[in-house]
Amino acid sequence: MKPKLFTTLLFFVLLQGIAIAQAPSLPFKDVKQTEIEKAGAIEIRLDPGSAITDEPISSIVETVTYLPLQTTPASLFGEISQLEATDKYYIIWDEISNSIVFFDKKGEYVTKITNTDKTVETPYKKIDHFAVNESKNELIFNDRYSMLMYYYTLDGKFIKSIQKPSYIGNSYSSFKNYNAYYQSYNHENLANLKIPANNLLLVDDSGKAKTYLPYDTIAIKSQYGLYGIDRNFFNNQNGVIYFLNNYDYNIYTIDSFGRVTVKYRFVMPAVNTFPDDFMTNKNYDDKRKAYTDADNRVIYTLTDFFQRENVLVFRFWGHGRNQLSVFNLQTQSLVSLTEMSADKMTFDLPFISKPLVSVDRNNQFIFANSAASLFAAKTKLLQKNKNWLASLPEALSTFFKSNSQQNPVLTFIKFKQQ
Template sequence: MNGGTVSEIFLENEYIPLENTKESEVNRVDKVLETKDNYLILDTKKPGKIFIFDKQGKFVRKIKEIPGKKTTADGFRNLWLDEAKNEIISEVFSTIDGLNLIYFDLNGNFLRSKKQPHGGRDLYYINQNIFAGVSSYYQSGDLNKKDRPNFHLSFYKDGKMIKQYFPIDTAILNLDLDDIIYRPSGIDVTDPAFLFVNTASYKVFNVNEKGINAIYNIVLPLKNTLPADFMTNKAHQGKRYQMASANKDLVYGFQNLYKLKNWLFFSANHVNDDDLIMYNLQTSSAIELRHVQGDASNAYLPVFLFEGLVGVSHQNIYTTLSAAELFQSKTDMSAKNPAYSKLLSDFFAKSSRLSNPVLVRLKLKGDF
């Protein structure tokens, strides 16, 4: 699958080193959200923390505790932004009262907490206090019937379930290793809706509490496509993971779905590997983002290596690189005499391979 160069695909690129102090040490960047003045960064390495950096990467604040509430070692485990209310929302598990949604102002000051309505980890904030919860399959007999979810996708408002979609097929059981590939997935979108894709499906649904707004049919090459009866044929029960493992080209699911303009971004799941895809919904053309090559516009630096997308704003997509990867690229590309931005020049002069990750902001040209 083709890649291209940075300047062919992106109108702007910016490498933003995150200031490295004892208080601002980031282990990994799991999610990035953008406000008018700052970047919000979720680091879920236990205990999970939320960092606030300004647009130049200067450290502003770390949120690691909640007044009056003792949490488990997980710490903060998700991050959303309510743009209408200018509030940060996160999720924690309290040792006293279970899963809670925690609200902060944009400066990181605690506002309030509420019970999390869905349970589990797969919760996503939409807008106007509406959340979407994604449920997977369960091992046969492991749960009482009343405890099993009946739908893959549920919408909640003010803590109450208001709409459900995609009934769970109870005939599909988790046998042997099959649960590894049972991954219905979704993620926040910039529209007031949600992207959802079911296990072993190449149809992505744009859906909210009012209904299904659009269906995006992703066309993959035949060598990457599962058999049509992969999930429906009972003879495949307990053998689906084995089937996907036997052919490493097969794509058994999508994760980390983002939509920006006419482009859909997602990780295409193979057993033991993922492709990072940028897919045009109008032309069905696709780019493997890890094949995108640096050029003079980004000082010949790498763009996507091991990390995928960690965020999408109304204008930009975000990924991250480690300090070590950038220093290695600087050495490898020295013969090209690259011109670095002031932020990067200062970074190379004052930092080390062990410094904080570097945030990469990329602005799309549009359709091409």
């Protein structure tokens, strides 16, 4: 009798486990479909093909400052995959070394987050971007190859790891009392929670959720028929987060109350945009990639969007275009930044060899230059002018006394407002 009783009980426990697995409890106290505020949106009309190019950088720039990042065996890293500027630090994710490196405002090395930290019980496997919540003193990142998310202080000290939410989506951010998750047209994430298809999910600390940007799952059956971008949320933007939705020419803001607003609406020539019904007509399903593949003039989204005062910096994103552009709200001028030429303001050095990475509190945009690109320029400039090194500020002069095997150099640019 005992073996039979044990078998019966085991079967019952397994059956209960299966039932629990099939009917997970909802993680939210409340879910509310919320409208986006569109009143007051600023319309920006521009033609990507008419951007100003091949002008001296001094024609649009007020100041340029180079900041070499200290290079030591501990601080050496491969590339700037993401940078966030806080009051104390420049925090850099390097995808190559799978680490997050902290430098102070003088460019001196402070500390590093690595997966060899013996104080962390379960080391992370692969960092997938990170989010900074300054009001909570938290740095958060998703482990791409596990079911965990990791929390550190903004000084790089480990706090905890938690089970990542099933609705994490393709991109995420943390701001004040809200966590934001971009679903990237993956409606299966929310369908398991019995929530209609939406692209943006905001969850506050009490567990209340708001959903935004609903779409028709008949017209868009799968995210795999669409292209995406690496990041959709951009921090440190005048007290708000800027949010970009794939296949959308609007720029959204998210404030500390969880309100989502259309801040800017980009209007471009028809040759650069997809049809008005492109994301609602089911006849385009499984054909959207082919549509943009066939015409490299088509821009299917914007990315790397940052603002300081009257100046917007962003990238058009399409197969034929990923140019880094500057738009001045005051003058209504559009400049292709990557096609501007160096001059005396930059000591004739390259001022950008990497895409835009961040902004700071001093209304400066932060770019990056590889050490290799700067040393290559040094060789050419010395051939033209043997006294060129004497014109450099101390930080650059010291930098060039070493070799090209150094960390990248940050470039801080303040653009003219008029």
